[in-house]
Amino acid sequence: MKKTTCCDCGLGADAISVKLGGRTVEVCCEECARALGEAEAATASAPAAKD
Ligand SMILES: [Zn+2]
Secondary structure, three states, X not given: OOOOOOOOOOOOOOOEEEEEOOEEEEEXXXXXXXXXXXXXXXXXOOOOOOO
């Protein structure tokens, strides 16, 4: 089972790759990419975040 699915809509032929904090994550659409980017930014700015 793939762990790269961003949401229930799944990854199709239109899957795109976005870089988040040095990682590359595949998402199905730009909407998901933006949502993941915002989540990553929130995590990165968290004072207790490690690595
Ligand atoms: Zn999605």
